[in-house]
Amino acid sequence: MPTPELSRSPLGNRRAATVLPAALPLLAAGTLGIWLGVHSFRSLIAMVVWNVAEDLPASQMGLIALSVYSLGLAAWIPTRFLGGPRPVWRFGLLLAILTVARQALPGEVLSPVFSFATGIMWLWWLPAFWKELALRRAIQLAVPSVLMGLALQIAGQAAMHGLDLNMLRGVWSILGSAVLAGAFAGAIRWAGKSGAPPQPVAGGEAGAAWGALALGPFLFIQLTLLANLGRVETISGWGTTGAAATILLSLLAGLAGLAWRPSRPVRVVLGALVVILLAPGLLPSWLATWALVPVQGVLALELAAAFSPAGSRARGRIYSANSTGALLLFILMFVYYSRYGWPLMWPVTAALVALAGLRPESPAAFRHWRSAIPVVIVAVVGLGMSLVPYSRAFPAGGPAPAELKVFNYNIHNGFDTWSAPAIQGIAGAIESAGADLVSLQEVNRGWNLSGGVDLVAYLRWRFPGYYVIYGPMNGDLWGNVIMSRYPVGEWGSEHFTLGKSDFPRGFTWAKIPTSAGELLFVTTHFSAYEGYDEDRISQSTELLSFWQNRPRSVIAGDFNARPGDAAIKKLVAGGLKDVPAEHGLGETFTYSAAAPYQRIDYIFSSPDVASVSAQIPRTTNSDHLPVAATVTLR
Structure with missing residues (x-):
């Protein structure tokens, strides 16, 4: 019996029922993994800046951060000696445990220790996940996982009124991290028992490698602009709910756009337009807010093209490509903050993503729309919770007393x-x-x-x-x-x-x-x-x-x-x-x-x-x- 191939199974045909159970746990694992990854990356950087290296010169701070981060970049070493038969499960389980520990055991020493550990473990888990997608002929699920993971992070931050789980303390923080980490570990375990056994696919790892390389610049532009709640609030002038809704709309538009398979010339034109739109000061603030939606859609298409399986003779090294992409994310982030925010880097980074997407292969279409329903539900709940007031208090009337x-x-x-x-x-x-x-x-x-x-x-x-x-x-x-x-x-x-x-x-x-x-x-x-x-x-x-x-x-x-x-x-x-x-x-x-x-x-x-x-x-x-x-x- 032929192996079901996820990339050729749109929902609605006879093979969809066979394919969806295999796709759903992989999507869930990837989505939750990206959500945890945003927390892990930000926690690692924050603990370097405000704990271990606080008050040191920027150059020393960067070297300390890089020395910690480098432990995660060498993912192939622990994978070879510690990964076992299924590294995505072993490293995913450790990431889940460390995430809960980071929230449950805060302190001057333990906060940076567990923040560093979660950041490193996420960098070990990520290439293992890309490799699993490639072996299961499901690499077209990579970009939907990224987009839906970012959507969940924004929905959660909106529900917490601008805060985020990794920056909270107390019982609710521990319970929230336990639920998230438990769901993540459960999805990985479920994925291991679903679908066809992993097996090499011609050109699959090459696509995963290109995509992993492009993911670093893609995440940089997300975390500093497109999916940064505070940034969108300042651009738009809207409150938390309006800004979060705009980001979620752009991410869902990007997900919907993955059904399109534009040719390389079309992607060239779209990429050039995005670079122009991101030029600092080009658009008035009201128009810049709405421009986030098409920009997000185009960048998602470019990233999907980068992740597309290559020709049968193509070869790819997922781990080295992932390390390069992760290093790019680190370098871009520190260069950006060396200027305390450098908007000129956004069009440059968008150009890097677009270049990675200029491969001859068209992006594989994503058609597993039912798998996005839980994300939409969480997004709606998050937006609803952002509207719940802390209390019914109101500012006093004027004038103020003496x-x-x-x-x-x-x-x-x-x-x-x-x-x-x-x-x-x-x-x-x-x-x-x-x-x-x-x-x-x-x-x-x-x-x-x-x-x-x-x-x-x-x-x-x-x-x-x-x-x-x-x-x-x-x-x-x-x-x-x-x-x-x-x-x-x-x-x-x-x-x-x-x-x-x-x-x-x-x-x-x-x-x-x-x-x-x-x-x-x-x-x-x-x-x-x-x-x-x-x-x-x-x-x-x-x-x-x-x-x-x-x-x-x-x-x-x-x-x-x-x-x-x-x-x-x-x-x-x-x-x-x-x-x-x-x-x-x-x-x-x-x-x-x-x-x-x-x-x-x-x-x-x-x-x-x-x-x-x-x-x-x-x-x-x-x-x-x-x-x-x-x-x-x-």
């Missing part, structure tokens, strides 16, 4: 003082403060270096009783936040002149009507590290120039300078009043949270503002301690 509680906090991108994820704890600290005005620094909206979460979206959901104002400082996805219980009149952001530190800084401001008159509230973040005193002095000068001795002003932030440093002396000499110092906290340290040894976080006010009280609460949910004060406007 007496106001102010709370300043550098939230360390959602990591605690030991650089383990602590977003829920940070939210708890903000809530406990009961402040009327909140000043936050180091707030990210989708940096893969910080786990890919959108903290602004989460804060807007978690604190419905506040207006949340985001001011981008370093690119579009990293900056400061102002939260106000009361209506805000005008608001905006300003950048400091770029100095020796070469790291963009600035401040976000808001004008808030109060019963005593208009209040100017500012949150700022000065340059960090020793050796940049001149930068901080310049930033003090620019901040004073913006303030212009206006009455009813409160300026808070992480100034990265001690009370005796020139930058702070300049602010005080310029007329600002150190509010905590008036209550005996002038020598109370705010950094680092676990063992404070210096004071670098402040709340200043104009001289006419009366200070009622001040506190420096003790918490380790960030690497900084917060600063709180109650002031009266006059």
Whole structure:
């Protein structure tokens, strides 16, 4: 009896019933594997940046990250000696176990250990999966697996209001990871018992190799643009639900487009159009949002062409190609963030994917549409959950009272003082403060270096009783936040002149009507590290120039300078009043949270503002301690 061949079995004919049971577990395994892979990759990078190599120069940080990542690139070595008869199962099971351990055992040491282990194990599992697809004549399932895995990740992030499973802590995080990991391991096990036994297919491994090579650039453009929730929110100006729906629509459009088998000349034209559409500044923001849908569809077609089985004489080395593609993903990611976001890389990366898809073979058509129904259901549920409010609270009506509680906090991108994820704890600290005005620094909206979460979206959901104002400082996805219980009149952001530190800084401001008159509230973040005193002095000068001795002003932030440093002396000499110092906290340290040894976080006010009280609460949910004060406007 001839072996059923998945690539030639559209649903609806007599062989569909035979084929679908074989395709479904493979699709499920691939889909869940990509979902876990996004978490694993982001966790690995985040633990290098914020834990193991925090505060080191970028070059050293990159070398440390590469040394860890390289353990995953050499996948053929563990496959040969540890993979057993079916490496996709053995490495998949280990990935599932390590995923649960990463969520269940957080800590200064264990968080990076398990994050590194999951990232490495995913890089071992991935080429084993491509090889299994090739041997089972199912390589056309590769791209649908990638698209559906990305769709599930976005649906999950939307359901968590901008957060993601790998950045959560607590019981629900453990249960969620256990369900996801268990489903992943079960799908791999099921796939091993379904369909025909694996056997070599002429040209199959060559297609898998080309596709694995192209996957690195493809994932880069997904994680930084097309399937980055925070990025799409900033481009579109929409909330979490609208941005997530746009991404999901584009991914499903890409999946639907896989039924088309365009010729190579057509793919050349489409690829060129995508490169043009991604050119920075070419399209207005409203049109750029909708352009994501056709861009996603074309790139999916190009990737499918790269994965197409080659001629009978073609040979391919899946493991070496996968390692090259994964290395490209790493290099592209670090080059991109070396410029704190470099949009010019998107058309360049799209061109790489298009080039990989210019093989003479047309992409194999995907027709197993029923297998996508569970993904559509999860997407709808995720979008629905994104609409569920945290509470029925609403911001207070204006104007604000004359007496106001102010709370300043550098939230360390959602990591605690030991650089383990602590977003829920940070939210708890903000809530406990009961402040009327909140000043936050180091707030990210989708940096893969910080786990890919959108903290602004989460804060807007978690604190419905506040207006949340985001001011981008370093690119579009990293900056400061102002939260106000009361209506805000005008608001905006300003950048400091770029100095020796070469790291963009600035401040976000808001004008808030109060019963005593208009209040100017500012949150700022000065340059960090020793050796940049001149930068901080310049930033003090620019901040004073913006303030212009206006009455009813409160300026808070992480100034990265001690009370005796020139930058702070300049602010005080310029007329600002150190509010905590008036209550005996002038020598109370705010950094680092676990063992404070210096004071670098402040709340200043104009001289006419009366200070009622001040506190420096003790918490380790960030690497900084917060600063709180109650002031009266006059």
